[in-house]
Amino acid sequence: MIRLPLFHYAPIGIDIGSKSIKMVQFSKDYATIQEAASFDFPEPIAAEQDFDAYLAQLKQTLQRARVGRNFRGHDAIFCIHQRDLFLHNIRVNKNESKALANIVQQEAADRIPYSMLDAEIRFVESAELRQGEQTLREVIIMACFRPRLEALLELFEETGFRPISVDVEPMAILRAFTKQYRREADEQDRVLYVHVGYSNTAVIIAEGTQVLFIKYLNVGGRHFDEAVCRQLDMTMDDAVNLRRHSADRRRSQQTPEVERSVLNAMRDELERLHQELAMCIRYHSVTFRGRPLVRIVLSGGEATETLRAELERTTTIETELGDPLRLYDAPQVLGRHGQWDIAVGLAARQLGGKEA
Known part of the structure; x- marks a missing residue:
């Protein structure tokens, strides 16, 4: 046979x-x-x-x-x-x-x-x-x-x-x-996962693998692109390219003036994201008492070092760029x-x- x-x-x-x-x-x-x-x-x-x-x-x-x-x-x-x-x-x-x-x-x-x-x-x-x-x-x-x-x-x-x-x-x-996760302590940590995509942001709060909270926020890359287009008076294609290239360059290659202009143009949308996240964090602290959030994991197509720094600054919670690979x-x-x-x-x- x-x-x-x-x-x-x-x-x-x-x-x-x-x-x-x-x-x-x-x-x-x-x-x-x-x-x-x-x-x-x-x-x-x-x-x-x-x-x-x-x-x-x-x-x-x-x-x-x-x-x-x-x-x-x-x-x-x-x-x-x-x-x-x-x-x-x-x-x-x-x-x-x-x-x-x-x-x-x-x-x-x-x-x-x-x-x-x-x-x-x-x-x-x-x-x-x-x-x-x-x-x-x-x-x-x-x-x-x-x-x-x-x-x-x-x-x-x-x-x-x-x-x-x-x-x-x-x-x-x-x-x-x-x-x-490799440590036993990871299973006890409460983590805020923030996935910022093109059309929206998914928020998940979990303790180890146990989900505590899920919510979608109506803010994402499309809203950032529209804000840059509007505030800097440029075409949508130019706004998309400017924001993408500015975020993807290494820190040593970034132009501070351009990065600052893009960030300021996005300020209203970033503030809206921060306010929504603040409500999610407050819901967790009021509803699931006992353990604080130990970190934020930022992921999605819009996860950049600039956004990571902004989230850490506004939430005062340690924030890392998630790497699923x-x-x-x-x-x-x-x-x-x-x-x-x-x-x-x-x-x-x-x-x-x-x-x-």
């Missing part, structure tokens, strides 16, 4: 962003990055305005993504974008006899913006907290519109992928960084490492970690 070799490849993590797709695949032993690539959409199309046109563009980009690349196999894990994710926090009596899943269904029925028949619902149990004489448990409800999810699954199959799992962005972000052999030039956090977290899902 002739035995053919059995090939097995790690799944491809696919992060579908607002203006690009990022894909990461580990080697079989998860020690190195097999392949990583980013692909911009031909033109930005808002899925909520024209979902069919968005699907057509997504299909075109996914088909292009594998041409000439070193991705292997068909298994893929993708995540639900923020625009398709409904988030809501509830508090449940710890001694409640009714099954938590039933309580979640009842709470979701009153709040989600579509029929329960069309809803895909998951939940994450957060920490216990005291409210008067009661001991309550915070629960984070997550839901998405099933017909839209099914359309995405069908599209992935049409483009040659085999979806084996669906995740949400906050869980992928958390997994990307908690996989780096730190543990892995990644010989390629991948630009800002922080932009790969979601794709890395998706690709690492089968290694374990928090799941929705």
Whole structure:
């Protein structure tokens, strides 16, 4: 009998962003990055305005993504974008006899913006907290519109992928960084993860791998670009290039006057981000008492040294630039490492970690 070799490849993590797709695949032993690539959409199309046109563009980009690349196999894990994710926090009596899943269904029925028949619902149990004489448990409800999810699954199959799992962005972000924990103390630390993307900012507060808080903020790279365009009276393309090149240069190569002008032009949007983060930090300190936030991990496509310094200055919390690739052999030039956090977290899902 002739035995053919059995090939097995790690799944491809696919992060579908607002203006690009990022894909990461580990080697079989998860020690190195097999392949990583980013692909911009031909033109930005808002899925909520024209979902069919968005699907057509997504299909075109996914088909292009594998041409000439070193991705292997068909298994893929993708995540639900923020625009398709409904988030809501509830508090449940710890001694409640009714099954938590039933309580979640009842709470979701009153709040989600579509029929329960069309809803895909998951939940994450957060920490216990005291409210008067009661001991309550915070629960984070997550839901998405099933017909839209099914359309995405069908599209992935049409483009040659085999979806084996669906995740949400906050869980992928958390997994990307908690996989780096090596000390027992890391499991006790409370950390504020700030993922600043193009269209929004995802905020996750966690104690080790346990999620305490999730919120999306309506501020991101697009708002920074628009502010620079407006304040410096230049075209949007020029504003994008100026901000990108200024942030990506090494400190020794940066022009202080240009950097200061860009930062001042973004000041109102940065202040809005700082105010939103301050409310998240206050919510944590009031709700989850006992341990302070020990650090902020900044990631996403907008994670730069300038923004890191701004967050540390305004929050007075030690802030680091998150590097989701730190543990892995990644010989390629991948630009800002922080932009790969979601794709890395998706690709690492089968290694374990928090799941929705």
